[in-house]
Amino acid sequence: MRLAAKLMLAFLVVVMIQTSIASYVSVRRTFQQFEQQQRERNEQVAHDFNPKLLAGWQEQGLNGLFGAIEEIEASRPLQDGDGVSWVWFEEHRLDDGSSSFRIVERRLVDTGRIITAPDRTTSRLLQTYHPIDLHDAPRGGLEFTASMDRIDQQTRQTILTSLASIGAMSFLAVGLVWVAGIRWIARPLDRLIEKTKRIGVGDFSAPLPVRGNDELSQLAAALNDMSTRLSSQQQRILAETSQRIQTVAQLRHADRLKTVGRLTAGIAHELGTPLNVVSGRAGLIASGQLSAEEVTASAQTIMSESDRIANIIRQL
Secondary structure: OOHHHHHHHHHHHHHHHHHHHHHHHHHHHHHHHHHHHHHHHHHHHHHHHHHHHHHHHHHOOHHHHHHHHHHHHHHHOOOOOOOOEEEEEEOOOOOOOOOOOOOOHHHOOOOOOOOEEEOOOOOEEEEEEEOOOOOOOOOOEEEEEOOOOHHHHHHHHHHHHHHHHHHHHHHHHHHHHHHHHHHHHHHHHHHHHHHHHHHHHOOOOOOOOOOOOOOOHHHHHHHHHHHHHHHHHHHHHHHHHHHHHHHHHHHHHHHHHHHHHHHHHHHHHHHHHHHHHHHHHHHEEEEEOHHHHHHHHHHHHHHHHHHHHHHHHHHO
């Protein structure tokens, strides 16, 4: 179960990283496409109305610029936050001494330069500056302002979609841990551990069921094969041991027989000599040919040999 949880956690982390990267790339691509569209659109508008702006300035001054800008606004659909205005790129004053329009820092203004800046309503604006050559007039140009609320909304939608995907994947991962993890990993591992313990104590019975062709199934098949080999070796060892025991018993029995034979031969030798003496002396006495002194000597010999035989019997 713990192994399945670790695997699912690793899978979930990889999915989260991939989803986050994909979301970041999608948001970045959307913003770049928006920038590119605004740049191309505004460059075209600035190019088309450049003659009118120049003519308006030369004929009516600021009023001519106002009129040309109104034509620009009327010629293109504007959404909330969008706008067109005239800005100066360097500070100067009109003939009456009053300053004209808003001054934009020169360092932020290059041809086609795009910058973003927050406005007072916390909405973000995409501002595009395009210089317009008014000949003898100070350097100035058009400022196109586009609201980035649409991009922000798409960004939020992308983030929410990513979070929803990650949440769904988390839920599925938990489900897989409880269902597939227990069935495909935890239970087979438990059976493998139990089988290993039985092998450790010498029990090679109850082979594991082998289903499928994954690594766990291959391990189960290997354990079954090892159990079969160990069981065969155990049977052969038991048979050889039994045979050796029987052989040792036979050798011991033969050794006992040998010992008994030696003992019997020794007894026969030790008892045979005095018995022969006793038998010979008794035969002489029975023949009646001996004198009284010889009979007495033979009787004493018989008594001595009888004592010798009795002593041998006691030693046995």
